[in-house]
Amino acid sequence: FDAGAYVVDLAQPQGKVAKAILEPASRLDPAFAQTQIDRYRRNIQRGRRGANEEYEFYDVTAWSLPIAFGVEAYWTEDAPAVSGALLSLPAEEPALPQAQQQARRVGGELLAVEIPSGIVGGQRATSAYLFRPDRSGASRLAYHLLIEGFRVAVASQPVDAGGAMWPRGTYVVRVSRNEPTLHARLDALARESGVEVTGVNTAFTTEGQYGVGSEPVSGLRVPNIAILSDEGISQTSYGALWWAFERRYGIRFTPVAHGYLTGGDIAKFNVIIIPSGSPGALSARLGKAGADRLRSWMQSGGTLITMGGSSAWAAGEDANFTSARAVGAEGDPGGGAAVSAASPRSPASDSTARANRRREQVPDKQQDALLATASPTASDASPQPVPGANFDAVLDRTHWLTFGYEQPRLTVLFEGDAFLRLSREGSNVAVFPTSGRFHRAGFTFPENTDRLLRGTALLIQEPVGSGHAILFANEPMFRGWWRALDKLVLNAILLGPTF
Template identity: 25%
Template sequence: MTRFRTLALLLALLLAVTAAPAVVRAQGPVDLANAKPGRLMSQPIDEEYTKKIKEYTTEPFFLSPLVDYMPAAKGIPTPKAVLGDIAGAPTKLPYSKEVYEYMRLLAKSTPRAKVVSIGTTEEGREMIAVAVASEALMAKLEENRTKLAKLADPRTIQMNDAEADRIAAEVAPVYYITGTIHSTEAGAPTALMELAYRLAVDESPYVRNIREHVITLITPIVEVDGRDRVVDLYNWHVKHPGETYPGPLYWGKYVAHDNNRDAMGMTLKLTQNVLNTYVSWKAMALHDLHESVAYLYDNTIGDGPFNAWLDPLVTNEWQLIGWNNVQEMTRYGMPGVFAHGTFDTWSPGYLMFIAATHNGISRLYETFGNGGTAETVERTLGPNDTERTWYKQNPPLPKVKWSLRNNNNYEQTGLLVSLSYVANNRRQLMRNFYEKSKRSIQKAKTEGPAAYILSANDPRPGAQAKLLEVMRKQAVEISRATSAFTAQVPVKRTAAATAGRSGRGGAAADTTKPATSEARQFPAGSYIIRMDQPYSRIADALLDYQYWSPQDPQKSPYDDTGWTFPESFAVQAVRVTDSKILDVPMELVTGSLTPKGGVTGTGMVYAINHNADNALATLRYALASANFQAAEEAFEAGGQKFNRGSFLISNVSADALDNATKELGLKAYALTVMPVIKTHPLRAARVAVLHTWTSTQTEGWWRMALDFEKIPYDYISTQDVAKDANLNAKYDVILFGPTSSAQQIVDGMPMWRNPMPWKVTPETPNLTAFAQTDDMRPGLGLTGVATLKAFVEKGGVLLTSNSTSDFALQFGLTNGVSANNPRRGEVVGTLLRSKIVDETSPIVYGIPDNLAIYTDDGGSFNISAMRGGGGGRRGGGGGGGSRATGRGTPDDPDVVQGRPALEPQFAAAERAPVQPWQYAPITEDQLRTPINIIPPDQRPRAVLRFGEQRDLLVSGLLDGGADIAQRAVVVDSPLGKGHVVLFGNNPMWRGETIGSYFLVFNTILNHDNLNAGRKLDPR
């Protein structure tokens, strides 16, 4: 079969090279703008291909006049040349190399198509973009791009509206389509292969209108690594009918479904490659294809709230294009096409949102897929999908036979309708493109702000550099002040001034009006993010605060509600509304953003201040043979002040340290003598990252963080733990990031039916080499639980987060700790304020006392000195006392009826108040039967807690918060000679929480000295 297929490809290429494409034109003038959909009868069709389109489409109403035929063009092969069958054929999912092979074959066959490489994935697989347009447009791509660049940056034409009108009238918009960012949503590549062909060869007036007026740019596969894995698994399924086969546990190297949440942090190469392509081509729209909903949901027209930083022009464009899609496809007789729905467009983290935040139009379709397969199967839908609503007047049918071809028909029809709308309304849309860009520049002096300032004296310059690098990846211009300057900045609000931000349940807001701004000095070298630039909106959206009202009609936020990057990076950024800031002398920054580092002075001991910059952890592993000590208290030396936890380094050459610190942007100070302070060793711990075989979605961000900071680790599974009775021989610290539920961690998957291997084999060559097993089903098991417990008891450290903290609590790996779970919906992907409980704990060395931490649900802990949990008083300081219900006011004593008044001889000694993050003191009664009293050195140690309720909210949704405020969120729970460090939050979330990474890194570096600074309870 391979030989015949190769011969067929060679013949197709030969025909393409030796014979010019046969172009069939309609006779006489044609009104392209008003062309009706359907084939041009004078153009031949591929009869066999057309027949199979109808054969594989399960109902005639799942076709449209745009895709119910396949035009033929001499010398230009259809997708069948590579696939062996038509696009959307049963049991055929092509690998990325097949998709690319066809796209390049098409480009070699016609001047109307061109393939460009746009980068690679983390595993080195190529990503491509395919441009399709008329010969005339393709010959002038660069000229067209130059014109588009003037509309994208109106400063280049001095904001001249007349000139913009002239360009808008003659330029061709670029419409960028992306497919299969979600690997199990597998239909887009074949639909886009066929769409590219149709756009290149179909001579119907409807398609000609698109081709002659729009440059269609296609990335057929965004998540290439995951695509090839899904095809591996599906092909294995086809070859082994009747056997259960695994789902794609890994898509990309790090991230699965949340790869479509990276458009803020820009951590993944696929996101960076798409954004770079969008910006460099000056695209007008980005249209991302997904599969989940019957039959086509134009979900850009989602429910509210809309992102607050977008130009209203783009939200109106969503409506114009989306409802036109619904109207046209309904007119074609295709059921189940709708818009609106419940998806909100608040978060700018989705891939398609790259366009909306860069002055384009974001677009997204959800079509009906069959779960990563090419099967034709009977599908039954529930009432929520099939009942009519005001926005779904032609809903899907309750039961249908659904095929990949049906899905491809809907995808292509919807795209062609959108492209036709753009072709017919290109002048207006390009004028809007210019207008949005112009208004983004003008916003510095209209709605504001004028700029954001990131001071040169920020205590965490490394984190500041990382934030600025995000801005650079977003194509935001960064400036730097060339001299010191003064700016009018907002007065920093106190806790009293911010009261009431927490929504329902919060304290009343102060109605007085204090001074709103003050003059503040900033040193030379301070960074300024000007808002008078084309991409100011994405900068504003990431640097500003978010507020999601508890009273908002949308009660089910689709994703995170708060993300303020300066807060989550623990960096200072000042929002300035006074436009005079734009007159400050400054220069555009084009070079490295790494802070200046290196060694100052001479000596045998070197001190580096601990400011929780992540590069400190990198340095420890880079200089593995050096002697690092951690200062257990703050000190001064060499004219410098050093925080608790600062590094004291010896046994390293000055040159080696100088080179390393310059590369990392760290400042080291040589000291002539070792400071006389208490220290302990900082050792390069042996680290393992533990994963399950049920979910790796969230822990992948942890691996990415470690890889980025060059912290070595072994990647082990729960099955490995269950088989290894001596983990301490290999590891000092095991990181167990969020994954499945506690019970699933232990049980794994049901053991009935056949084993499910995840291994690199000739049948599945694209599965992950870095994680393999003969059978995914077994979990940790009780043997593994015992092994983990023994690892900790012998001196190891187990660090857990969210669901894995629940696992540690439920399976006996902690003493005196219980979960405190707030009610559902109280927070949803929110930044909350934290406070340090015990500043002597090595876990919080260098951490600011008001760190904003990300939490998806507000989970926290109660602690107790008694075995079994418990904790401090309920509530979070939102009012009222701690006395029992009874007579009088909150400050009065109760009076019990029917007995004498309480005389002094009957009164118990007054107890010290117990805060929500504390455990209650041991009583005399408890000491008389001490069996359940946890020994003082084994009691849980609250390290970090949530802030008071009145200033708990940083960004996003907080509905109340009384049962979250002041609760412990990071707890160090000793167990034997080791520790279980419990996080109620996720400190390593989507590359967006740089500021809390060092809570993890401190645990690693101080793994064998976590008891440092601890004062034991004498009782």
Template identity: 25%
Template sequence: MKKYEVFFQCSLLLFFLWSSILFASAQEGPVPKVFQNESAGQNLEKDYYFPAGSRFVTNIPTPSQFFNHQIGHSHTRYDQIVDYFKILEQRSGRIKIDTIGRTWEGRPLIVLKASSPDNIRNSEQIRQQHIETINKAKENRIVSNETQPALVFLGFSVHGNETSAAEASILTAYYLAAAEDPVVATSLAKGIFFIDPVRNPDGYDRYVNWVNANAAFPPNGSPLDREHNEVWPGGRTNHYWFDLNRDWINQVNPESKARVSYFQHWLPHFQGDFHEMGAASSFFFEPTKTDAQESPLVPKSTYQLNQKLATYYAKALDEIGSFYFTKEQFDNINPTYGSTYPDHVGSLGILFEQASPRGLFQKTSNGDLTYPFAIRNHFRIALASITASIDHRTTLLENQLRFFQSAFELAQKDPVKGYLVDLKYNNNTAAHFKELLARHQIRYLTNNRDRKVDGKDFEKGTSIIIPTAQANYRLVKVIFDETKTYVDSVFYDGSGNSIAYLYGFSYASLKQGVDNGESDQSSAINPHAIALTRSNYAYLVDWRQEGAAWLLSQLLQRGILVKSASSPFELSDQGRTIGFDYGSLLIPIQGQPISADELFDLLQKLNKRGNITIASASTGYSGKGIDLGSSGFKSLAPQNALLLTGNGISAYEAGEVWYTFERQLEQPILRLNLDQFSRVNLEEYQVLVLASGEYTGLSSAAIERIRAWVKNGGTLIAFGRTGQWLAGQKIASFQFLDGRSDSVVPKEEKPTKTKERFDYASAQGREGTKRIGGTYFNTEIDRTHPIGYGYTQKTKPVYRNHTLFVELGDQAYNNVAIYSKSPLLNGYASAENQKSITGTASIIVENSGNGRIVYFVDDPLFRGISFGNARSFFNAVLLGQVLQSGIRR
């Protein structure tokens, strides 16, 4: 007898005892029948989930046999799913598992392939033939491959607390591995089905452990029950509290990097993206709203396929009596989702959203919503996706080939022939950008001559060219998106897509051919810094290098004496005249806690590890600007940082801060829950970071402690809505423009508005124009201000997803960044909002006693990819201490 069978049988008494208690309790309370009937011997797999008449081989354990609970009566942990999939691989010749990477917390990222035994054995050959066919299409040679299996990706639970999708993946995997059905056999012969059971294992297990530990017995349907209200930050996000369904383009997290690499390795024809939504909803599948909510870069034929496949989903849900909706709420504008990224790279992506019980069951306005019900809907949609993909296999294949063929036709019509990108001073960010391009299969070239385009200088060897004439033309246009006009004004998420703005690079469009470069993808992924030479006097670091902040943090953590330049200067090194900008670092030999030899060894290691150029100085006399002994060099002290976390605070932004400290600065940060604030000794910390949110959990005594700490020399860094809270508590004096929904101007001070009447049905569109859901704007930054040190351009793009309009501060020298004239760069913003934002503040510093408050109106660490804005955040953390409290006006 097999081990799992022994365990299963030994658990039967407990299993039926629980069922009996549950059934007895049900007589007294409204427990749904899907739980009550278990005591009568109901088998959910046979009687509820699987299509009527389904038969299965007996040598493969069913999910309930393996897990010792029926799917839907408990939440299955990720490690259990992995173990079960391994059993399927061992017992079935239809199954093969690929491990494609690991999460931040070390969990394996697996994908189960299901197909006929022949296809499984020959899967690599099938993949190579598939890629070869696509490559021919890229060369304008369409070659039909009638034997090509459909490649179907099914991705579940990218949001960790949307668990019914993961449970459905278990049923789908078992069904494909064990079903004795000629229709299934035909599907397996004509397709390879890739099941990605949990796309966010870290967040998934965080939620599953919560809900299992807090599950009511018997199930409690009240939305107020603890089971349905997980604690902050929740399981939606990954380890660093990132939303992985916003990371397909950005490629910040290991889960996304592994997934996109695997996607590009196979280039499937179809990808289903399985989610959950609010409990009061039903089920959503595409199509989305037509025209206005579709990406202009995606061929119409792709969206027409949505219409064809929708009939399969409608039929699947009609058969089991489930309600659904289409053409509402969700859009296809933003390409960074698991359902929209495929559309932009030649596949068909479709979104599925199931109402979530957030537990075993929840009472809703639509009646009782049970976990098994949600699982069954997702499972039946997965089967419908398989059937639809096989039925439309030829159409999917042809659509993909035409997609890549048409890319070159579009590029030929495009007046922009390429993008010239300046990577000088940005070795590490350049490496990330080039790796991103390579992972998305985007070709780039080395710029082999000095150029001046649109008034910008691009040096040979430190800039690259990304031609538009390539197979992934559409992704290139996404990265450098400059769209400003849209048919609609209501978006599910952001309308601006241009991540080039987030990198902070200077770039220009090329209107001529770009054939004078050579491929750069294999030889220069990571530009190297100049090797360090020994000095007996001092070492210097130009602050314009984006790795300089990391280097400074490492040195300060080791107690090394470092100074920052308040003015530019020039010095000679090895016969070269080198210019050093505002903020540049001086590391003297004298006065250090370690010897000159130890200092050199340390700097040499950091030079190599951080890929940052460190210059050697043999004299303190500068050819231009301040000398090394000038008081214009300010000594820097270590900056211990504290981040407040908990209810009311944006987990996304708090996670970005945490990630930035640990993964970019490599500096510890204390994450402190609001309810523990009274226990911390603030005097041990020099920096306090408040992500956007409400801090109502802080007592008046705590607020007074913060106020006194700032006046005593602390640096308080605030994001977004927190500026309003600071102003309301009189910690800061920020002013917000009247007339906005986020305004803090008292109601009695607001001018009387003219009363109007509008059609009720027009409310959504009319109110949508008032929002800024995710748009890029241009700001002008003061490069002479310590918060602006290191920037090489006078302008700095920011990403904005709110309507906070902040007046310039009274301390004129501390209005660090303001919105420029004609600020809109990419994305939707009404004419009124564009007018309102012009000339308002993006970064303000307010001195308070011996300390200062640095207010980032816009998130400087947006989704971990805002390298250009992160520089100002690093300045606030490390250089905020040099701000002169005496400068007021």
């Protein structure tokens, strides 16, 4: 490992705590896990309206911090001698001497180390300033420049500037299009955001096809954001967005109620976010008129972002914002209801046969704990709610929503049962792989989760007129501690009104 790598030695008083939060997969109690599987197998044998047994999960079943933060981490059984400095957080109290020496606060959070930030070398640029999109702070910096009235652009293709190649998604701030105060303010905001900014003195390229003045470099619009917070919306989902936006990124937004979406002046916003919520509650409170109003707003250029259960609503027949459908929902073209003409069996009899075969495989000593027989309407065609587990997703690294992500795969936290079929007309920006490594950690339902989640979409961008519907199947900023997907949300907010 190179110098600068962090080492967490488990031979310390907090070693057990460190292991619990850092290990890639935690082991569930086998007896508890088997009880949930038994309940699942009984539930899928019941009729459509039969009362299901509730699962006993208290919380998510996967919580590795390196994965949540998107950090490359390794586990080793040997313990070689390591020389280095022991880290500690700086004091938060401004009156203490150590706090006066170095605040080390980035994006409102204390850091144990200093990270390079600000304009490199303090050099004034005569052409443009550039900063890469790989840190979440880059989106924060771009946002604060925009709301302070500076003009910011983004490159949809790699650009050649200052004798270096810059990746797609690089932010470009042209000197000639901004006020003379740009240099000082950019440097200050970059330090607050933990971002390095490089100044260049010419727009001409040396080797690359595109430069800072080329067509793929597009000016960004200031995002004006509303977030739905009302009955039927998960308050933990709303709270996670509120905390992350306000405390970590300093993003301004307006909380709105259902009534505002159906009768208020939504044209004043160009981004509306609906956190995870109940699809039934959204259908009841917004109705067809509310959905049609949101569709008209998107057609005029608005960006609608939905998450978790709200994405199941957006993909449903009532809203119909996307050509995707939720697995097992009404209108799902691949929900298992169709039977080929060559098969004489009905969907119900096919599901019953599978259920009975599973029952026959259960040892005799467990038979008394299960139902006597499967219902004629028994089916396992619908997803069981995943109690927070980690899965790999494959990214479309040509799409603007993935600016800042250059690895082909990303491990994500998925909770719930909003499994989304692939969009037939939009872009499937992140999908769960159909083969290869998939499940990483946490509890899954055998014969259900893997079979139904594989090949579905985690993130969809559906064009709606001049605007977008952007659907996350999960809660990408789950409880404010899942950080690895922050850039996807920030890209949707910052780039959606422009692309």
